[in-house]
Each structure stands twice: as C-alpha cells, then as structure tokens.
Amino acid sequence: MAGEDERDAIVVGVDGSETATRALRWAAERAAHRRAPLHVVYAYGLVARYFAVEAPVPPSVIESLLEEAQTIVDNAVDEAVAVAPGLAVSPEAVDEPPVPALTHRSRTAALVVLGASGLGGFTGMLAGSTAVAVAAHAHAPVVVVRCGEGRTEPPSTGPVVVGMDGSPLGERAVAHAFEEARRRSAPLVAVHAWADVEDESVLRRARLFFTNSPEEDELRAKLDEQLAGWQARYPGVPVERVLVRDRPRRQLLDRSATAQLVVVGSRGRGGFTGLLLGSTSQALIHHAQCPVMVVRPPGGES
Structure with missing residues (x-):
C-alpha cells in the first residue's frame, strides 16, 4: 500500500462549522504527512435546499448564498495552508447535496474526511445522514473525525x-x-x-x-x-x-x-x-x- 495513497488527493468536506474545520485541519496534517494534495469540497446543494419551495427564490438570495459558499471554501484553504504551509490545496464549491458530491469525488481520492457534525450543507451529520451515507457508498476509505470528551482537537498519540x-x-x-x-x-x-x-x-x-x-x-x-x-x-x-x-x-x-x-x-x-x-x-x-x-x-x- 505504500506509495498508492501518495498519488491521490485527500478529499475533505467543509461547511464552515467548527467540527468541519477540525476535520479540515486533521485532513491537512495527514495530506502533508503523505505528501498528497488536499481537495476541499463545500457541497451547498442550493437546488435541493431552496428550489423545492413553490415560491421563486429572489436573485439576491441566490447571490448571497453563492458568496457565502465562496467565502467558506476560501477560508478553508487559508486554514489548511496555515496548518501545513506549502500544501497543495484545491477548493471546490458545488451545487450538489453533500452525499452524492463526496461519493462521486471519492472515486479518485485516497481518503474522504468528514467532521462528526456540521451546519449548512452538512446539517444532520451528527444523526448520521451524511457521514453514514458517505461511509456506506464511498469508493475510498472514509474518516469521520471525532474528539474525546474535553478535547478540542482529535488525539495525535496512542495506538x-x-x-x-x-x-x-x-x-x-x-x-x-x-x-x-x-x-x-x-x-x-x-x-x-x-x-x-x-x-x-x-x-x-x-x-x-x-x-x-x-x-x-x-x-x-x-x-x-x-x-x-x-x-x-x-x-x-x-x-x-x-x-x-x-x-x-x-x-x-x-x-x-x-x-x-x-x-x-x-x-x-x-x-x-x-x-x-x-x-x-x-x-x-x-x-x-x-x-x-x-x-x-x-x-x-x-
């Protein structure tokens, strides 16, 4: 297996929440350690979230949501580079629901990384809606980044x-x-x-x-x-x-x-x-x- 993972990116799902940002930092550290690129994905699912209602969504709302999505991925890139200077990071904000977006991108990934809970596009992850679904269908190993009680970051020691x-x-x-x-x-x-x-x-x-x-x-x-x-x-x-x-x-x-x-x-x-x-x-x-x-x-x- 050595050498196999270095050729492929680590994909991490972000949404602006602290738990997703924690997962991002973990993914950035692992990518740097593997000498692999990091692909940051924010799947905001605009159509699924807002176009299901009968009333039309005002253009100003759409513009605001797209700006928010860009801000989230830009901030994620800054956070990843702060953790691992020199890391190759590619951002992507996509108008897709999180599960199909991450499952599709897992086809060419070494690893898919998710937080244990989230906001926005990842609402309900704590209940398993995103993490469990991605883990059930991904084409690569999936890591759900969790912390023990009283910890602010996942452990870096132990077996x-x-x-x-x-x-x-x-x-x-x-x-x-x-x-x-x-x-x-x-x-x-x-x-x-x-x-x-x-x-x-x-x-x-x-x-x-x-x-x-x-x-x-x-x-x-x-x-x-x-x-x-x-x-x-x-x-x-x-x-x-x-x-x-x-x-x-x-x-x-x-x-x-x-x-x-x-x-x-x-x-x-x-x-x-x-x-x-x-x-x-x-x-x-x-x-x-x-x-x-x-x-x-x-x-x-x-």
Whole structure:
C-alpha cells in the first residue's frame, strides 16, 4: 500500500462549522504527512435546499448564498495552508447535496474526511445522514473525525486500533491499519471480539469460562496466522493482540478512548457479524473518542 495513497488527493468536506474545520485541519496534517494534495469540497446543494419551495427564490438570495459558499471554501484553504504551509490545496464549491458530491469525488481520492457534525450543507451529520451515507457508498476509505470528551482537537498519540474478523473486507481494514500505524510510528492493537449470545448476563458468564480454554487457544492461533504476513511486511510496527468474548462495538468504543485512530471494515462476518453501517460502524461514527476510518470494498461495492 505504500506509495498508492501518495498519488491521490485527500478529499475533505467543509461547511464552515467548527467540527468541519477540525476535520479540515486533521485532513491537512495527514495530506502533508503523505505528501498528497488536499481537495476541499463545500457541497451547498442550493437546488435541493431552496428550489423545492413553490415560491421563486429572489436573485439576491441566490447571490448571497453563492458568496457565502465562496467565502467558506476560501477560508478553508487559508486554514489548511496555515496548518501545513506549502500544501497543495484545491477548493471546490458545488451545487450538489453533500452525499452524492463526496461519493462521486471519492472515486479518485485516497481518503474522504468528514467532521462528526456540521451546519449548512452538512446539517444532520451528527444523526448520521451524511457521514453514514458517505461511509456506506464511498469508493475510498472514509474518516469521520471525532474528539474525546474535553478535547478540542482529535488525539495525535496512542495506538491505531483495528477490528478483525477474518473476512476479505476485514483484511483490507488490517492493511490500512498497518499502513496508518507505520506512517504515524504508532503501535497497532488488533481486536478480535465476538458475542455469540444475545443475553448480556449470559455473555458475562461466558467470558469467565472462555479464558485459557482450548477454544481461546484455537482462535488465538488463527489471529496470529492472520497477522503474521502483515507483521512480516511491517516489521517496525509493534502489534498487540486482543482476543475477547464481547460485543465488538463495545470493545472498539472503549479502546477509542486511548487511540488516535480506529479502523473498521464497512461490514463484517464471524467475530464481527453485523458490522454494517447502522451497527458497529455507525456506533463508532456516533460515539468514538478519536477519528474513525471506515474501509470500503474495492471500487465501493456494496
């Protein structure tokens, strides 16, 4: 994967809100670190927002909205260059709804970056309308930039945490996680968690009997096998293995408190059964305490 991302831009969605600006700063830092260009997109969706009403929109209102859009992207460029002087930044304000605009631009992107909530064109992102939809349909990995409680900026220290399940998409998530850990000189925490019962009390009791069992030994051997090839490719990345009988989203959410990035596939199987947007991935998008990378299938396949 090394070298692949450097050829493509990081795309970041902006809307003038503080959370989007925070995501912009994060994206600018990552672009500078990768030596990649940054493409700033403000999708204001003028037609969708204002032309649905029966009464005509006055030209003065349209002009004002277009001026606002230009101001937002101009300010975003200034902010990005302030974070990373010399960074190649291209701005774009488009009259499209955010989801199709960002999904389309993800086709040639190394990464799509969004804030955890927003204003204007990104109203409702906190409820998942934009972040979840883009993560579900993008053709590139999507990072939703989140901060822990009491933080003003996302963490820049701590491990990269990846959710593992043995699926092909899970392998893609592991690949991205190792590459991110290498770039950041950070350790990697590989988490394999599963819950084979629905009842919480039964699950708690099951954990007691699982420890040091033959089942645990077998699963740990499989986890070691899955990681062996990646560790050979990334010998400089320290790896911690976590094998636990628990709900994946709880383990990943808990570990996001001390991580600088959590990486998951957009869906899963086995240990991460039900890893679909709306379950584990959506829980992380809503509640993680660090940025979350959602890795998509090749070409954005569903």
